[in-house]
Amino acid sequence: MAEPKYHRVANALRREIQDGTLAPGDRVQAETDLAERFHVSLPTIRQAMGVLRAEGLVESRQGIGTFVKEQRRRQRRSRDRYGRARKDQKLLTTDLRHEITFAGCSPAPDHIAELMMIPRGSEVVIRQRVLFDKKTGRPEEIGASYLPATFARDTFLGEPTVVPKALFLCVEDLSGKQYAHARDQWIVRPASLQESETLEIPANSPVLNVVHVASAGDGQVLEVSESTWPADRIMFVDEYDVEQDAKQPEARSDV
Structure with a gap:
C-alpha cells in the first residue's frame, strides 16, 4: 500500500x-x-x-x-527502530549522549532470567546506561540490556564503552542470528529513589518503564532490555494497518 x-x-x-x-x-x-x-x-x-x-x-x-515546540516529548516508534538502524548502521538513539555506567558478567535478576528462559542465578552480560541531552546535559533515560553469556562473554560488549552501532547489530554479528520477533511491555509507576536521583526528578515522580524482549527465529532470546523515562517527557507512537478480515488474536486487548 x-x-x-x-x-x-x-x-x-x-x-x-x-x-x-x-x-x-x-x-x-x-x-x-x-x-x-x-x-x-x-x-x-x-x-x-x-x-x-x-x-x-x-x-x-x-x-x-x-x-x-520548546518542550516536546521524545517519541519512541518501536516498529521503525530496527529498520532505520539497519539502514544507517548507527545507534538507535543518536541525538542523546550515551554513558555506560556498568558492563560485565553478573547473575541475571530473577525477572530477567524468567524472560530469557534461563535458570535463576545464571550469568548474563549486563550493560547499564544513562542517556543525556547533548545540549543541556539533562539525564533523559536510564536503562540496561541483558545478553546471553554464551556469545557475549569475553567480548567488547563486556567493556564499559559505547558500541559503534546499534547494540542489536553487534549482537547479531556475535551470535550469528538475526532478531526476528520483539515484544514490548510498558507500565507507568513511581520512580525508585535511585531513578529519581539519576534522572534528577522529584521523589516518586511518575516514570514510564519499558521491558523489551527480542528473540531470534528459533525462539532464542537474544536480548532483554529495560528503559525508563520521566513520564512527562516520552510518547509512544504505534502506527499500523488495520485488519480488514476477521482474525482471532493470540491475546485479546483489555483496553
Whole structure:
C-alpha cells in the first residue's frame, strides 16, 4: 500500500525536528512553501501539520505561523527502530549522549532470567546506561540490556564503552542470528529513589518503564532490555494497518 502523501510530509518534517535541522523555537516554513517543496496540495500540508501538532512536536501561533515546540516529548516508534538502524548502521538513539555506567558478567535478576528462559542465578552480560541531552546535559533515560553469556562473554560488549552501532547489530554479528520477533511491555509507576536521583526528578515522580524482549527465529532470546523515562517527557507512537478480515488474536486487548 502506498504511503499517504501527508504521512510522507509529516515523516520528513519529523526527521528534521528529531535530527535538529529544525530546532526548538524554529519557525516551520509557511504552508504554501511546504506545498511547493513537497509537490502536494495545501490540504495535504494541513493534514501533515495536524499529525505533528497531535504528536506535540509543533504549535501554531495565531497570525504568526507554526513553530517547533520548546518542550516536546521524545517519541519512541518501536516498529521503525530496527529498520532505520539497519539502514544507517548507527545507534538507535543518536541525538542523546550515551554513558555506560556498568558492563560485565553478573547473575541475571530473577525477572530477567524468567524472560530469557534461563535458570535463576545464571550469568548474563549486563550493560547499564544513562542517556543525556547533548545540549543541556539533562539525564533523559536510564536503562540496561541483558545478553546471553554464551556469545557475549569475553567480548567488547563486556567493556564499559559505547558500541559503534546499534547494540542489536553487534549482537547479531556475535551470535550469528538475526532478531526476528520483539515484544514490548510498558507500565507507568513511581520512580525508585535511585531513578529519581539519576534522572534528577522529584521523589516518586511518575516514570514510564519499558521491558523489551527480542528473540531470534528459533525462539532464542537474544536480548532483554529495560528503559525508563520521566513520564512527562516520552510518547509512544504505534502506527499500523488495520485488519480488514476477521482474525482471532493470540491475546485479546483489555483496553
